[in-house]
Amino acid sequence: MPKRLALTAAITLMALPLCVAAGAAGAADGSAPTAAKAAEAKPYKVEGGKVDPGTYNGYRRYGESCMRCHGPDGAGSSYAPDLTDSLKHMDYDAFAETVINGRKNVNTANNNVMPSFGTTEDVANYLDDIYGYLKARSDGALGRGRPQRIGD
Numbered sequence: 305m306p307k308r309l310a311l312t313a314a315i316t317l318m319a320l321p322l323c324v325a326a327g328a329a330g331a332a333d334g335s336a337p338t339a340a341k342a343a344e345a346k347p348y349k350v351e352g353g354k355v356d357p358g359t360y361n362g363y364r365r366y367g368e369s370c371m372r373c374h375g376p377d378g379a380g381s382s383y384a385p386d387l388t389d390s391l392k393h394m395d396y397d398a399f400a401e402t403v404i405n406g407r408k409n410v411n412t413a414n415n416n417v418m419p420s421f422g423t424t425e426d427v428a429n430y431l432d433d434i435y436g437y438l439k440a441r442s443d444g445a446l447g448r449g450r451p452q453r454i455g456d
C-alpha cells in the first residue's frame with residue numbers, strides 16, 4: 305500500500321520536529337502528551353518491579369533497534385556506551401538529538417558510529433518510550449531483563 309506508507313512517512317516527518325520542540329519547551333501549554341510526559345519528573349512508572357505500557361514498549365523497541373550495539377538492558381558493550389550511565393547526565397533533548405541525527409566518532413583510534421534514526425519509524429515514533437525505559441534503568445528503578453507490565 306504505497307499510498308498509506310507515503311502518508312505515514314509524511315506524518316512522521318511532520319511529527320518529529322514537534323516532538324523535539326515539545327521536549328524543549330516542556331509542558332508550556334500542557335496539552336500535548338509528549339510535552340506533559342517530558343515535564344514529569346519521571347518519564348516512567350515502576351510499581352513493584354512492573355512497568356507502565358510506555359516503558360514496556362520502550363523496552364521492546366530498545367531490544368529491536370539498540371541492543372545489538374548498546375548491549376542487553378542498555379548496559380553498554382565494547383562498541384557502544386552504557387546508556388544507563390549516559391542518561392545520568394544526558395537530558396531528553398540531548399538524547400533525542402543524538403538518536404534522531406546520529407553521531408560519528410571516527411578517527412585513528414575510534415570507529416564508532418551511532419546511526420541516525422530520524423527516518424526509522426519504529427524508533428522515531430517511540431523516542432519517549434525508549435527514553436523512559438532507559439531512564440528507569442539509569443535511575444536504578446528497574447532491574448535487568450524483561451520487565452512485567454503493571455496489571456499482568
Ligand code: HEC
Nearest residue numbers: 369370373383384385390399402407408409416417418427
Ligand atoms: C550500529 C550500532 C548502534 C546502534 C544500533 C545504536 N547505537 Fe547508539 N551509539 C553507538 C555508538 C558507537 C555510540 C557512541 C558514538 C560516539 O562515540 O560519539 C552511540 C551513542 C549513543 C548515545 C550517546 C551516549 C553518550 O553517552 O553520549 C545515545 C543516547 C545512543 N547511542 C542511543 C541509542 C539508541 C536509543 C539506540 C536505538 C534506537 C541506539 N543508540 C542504537 C552505536 C549504536
